[in-house]
Amino acid sequence: MSKAVSTQALALLTQRVFSLEEIQRQLEAGKFPCTIEETGGGDVLRGKLPHDGPDVVIEVVASAWPDKIEPEQDLGPFTRSGALERACKFNMNWTNAAEVAHQHQGVILVRMVQPEGAASEKPTEVLAQLIAVAKVSRAIGTLPDVAGYFCPGGEIFVPIEVLDEILQASKVAGFPPLDLFANLRLSWLDDRWIIFETMGNTQLGMRDFEVYADSKQHDLNDIAAWLRRWSWQHLTAENALEDGTVTQGPGDASYDVLYADDALLAPKRSVIRLIAQDEAKMPEGLPARLRIDRA
Template identity: 25%
Template sequence: MAKGLFTQGMCVLLRSPVGMAELQDKLSSFDMIGVQESAMDGASPETLVMSFRPEVGGHLLVTPSTERWPDQMGDPDTSPDVFVAWSLGQFGPLAFPGCLERAAEQSWGWEDGEDVPQQHTSHIRLLISYVLGADESESEEDDSDDVVLIPDDYDPIAELRFLTKAVSALLELPQAICYFNPGGEVLRDQNGLRQGLNYAWNYELPPLDMWTNVRLFRVDESWALMDTVGMGQLDMPDMEAVYDTDRYEPAEVERFLRNASLYLMSTDEEFEDGDVADGPGDLSWNAIECEESLSDPPRETIRWFPDDGSDPPEALMRRTGDDEDDPYDEEPEDLDDEAFEL
């Protein structure tokens, strides 16, 4: 789902449900506006509404649920309520079916991330919205006929920082297991998130690895696909790299993709077909613009491949999702977690 009614979303997975009083206590440093009630969702009957950029009608919505995270995002026939909620972005505007499963399979930054999150029984959703959460008095004062989904001075990094601050507070709940970012497919326990944020602060960097993930898929005996997921939160394309595993180390490719993402965050320039960058192996890597990624979730990407005379499999060079079969093995390659540390 694209950004619209909601512009960002994060989640905290829980061992057991939490009450509204507990939530308000942990979020006492935030400016609470009120509580919204829902007659449609018995598992999430109430939502805390917190102030975020009130000058443009922004709100942070914090919704506890007594149910597990709905990783398949419902079905129009068998679970239409969940499906409609997903289609409206209520699980995060960039959440895509299977995001928690993929995050667990590719949890290189948290050793226990593959198993521990599966113990959750309930969760808390955090969303940013500029059109939802306003109280009746705010709505009556608004004389405009046009609904502005995203303000002109929209700042996704400010949103992510604000959400991360709220998540950090909620991880202090005794019921909290971990932080989960559906759009970036990232899992971290409280200690891991704190360390990641401190590292970024010390080096004056955005905590990109706390918001986005890097994943690795084995394509065949010789070729691999590595990609980032979650740059859409920043309104930027994700990166993909296809390479011969006998020639390049995963840690070097991961560093290359992270640096390419950080470059986009620091400039107004964009990568285009034919662009070249210095990459792993002290070689030039070529970029192509792709309408659809090689792996879920579907999204536009910049795909990189080394200018080393190698011939990537044809399936790895496709730019659209027209092919019937995925070109990679669904199971991620088994790698040392340290290969993916920044």
């Protein structure tokens, strides 16, 4: 029998340590059948995604989310050390995210598992599976004492009610709920130039995006919306931006498209750089760092 490996992982940070039995009752009340299984590392809940999809394995961790991920910890294939800290740092809407994260006592880990060596799936198929796992997490999250929803691979930490709001808004708008799986991170390179980036597209088999632009010439809200649009576009390979070309962005601005394997900010990952063709001088040293010929 082939070994089953974790291919995606979401988490709920909790104010107390839950039992598998109460999580099982909650899920079965929501029509998601699951059974408690004994494994070498302890008991887990196991269920199956709809339409004969992959298995979902739910584990209770009786400790806080670790700052450093050790090799033997199976917290998801896209989980990196410092993920929760960065999720709180780049949280634009939840002002006390760091406080809530600091106070949590346990973790409910919701993982999707598939046979080792299973065929790679298209980004659209992976996204559909991630959405299904998020819905399982939402069902658990209605229990009292769930502090928040955490996507370690996308470094997103939001109040549990936001999980439901994003899923509902996505259904109404017909736009995938990328806000649940990939963070948007804004950093200032000097008093004018910014880097606006996605963090988490790797979970979908895609590169993340880095946008470099002069904040005096571009609306940051528009750039954020376009980051999601570019990600959506890349869900289908035939629509992907080509390396070395120029693309149009918000306000009909032109952006140079450059593929790179050295993201400017942690964590290390492959990215697509979109560099605005602005007249303003770039920060000293940045053109050389990005390997472009620009003043």
